[in-house]
Amino acid sequence: MSEPQFAVGDRVRVAAAxxxxxxxxxxxxxxxxxxxxxxxxxxxxERKPGGYLGVRFERGAFLIDGQYLERVEAQSPSET
Structure with missing residues (x-):
């Protein structure tokens, strides 16, 4: 199974601590x-070598290994 690929600007969720x-x-x-x-x-x-991502949360920006994150799918306007 391959690691998920994230791009700058993607919304992500903490899937594992x-x-x-x-x-x-x-x-x-x-x-x-x-x-x-x-x-x-x-x-x-930002993206860093080794699968690390710079992610801005409410309490600050942290470097987190991508294995602890999952992408949040964008909601269509009809779902809001």
Whole structure:
């Protein structure tokens, strides 16, 4: 099974809790994983080598391995 491909601007959801979070800053810091909730949605802001993605959530931007994320399908105007 291949890893899902994400593009900058994709909406994603946390599908599994990572063991820790790394901030997406010039000087990254490790943070506890409870800063984002399982199921929380964010937007991909950058792609990094090794399958890591910079994702902006309500509480900040974090580098997360793509294996912990799933793409959120866009809703059509009739579903809103």
């Amino acid at each position: 990572p063991p820790y979070l790394k901030t997406a800053e010039p000087m990254p810091m490790l943070r506890p994983p409870d800063l984002i909730a399982l199921g929380e949605e964010g937007v991909v802001v």
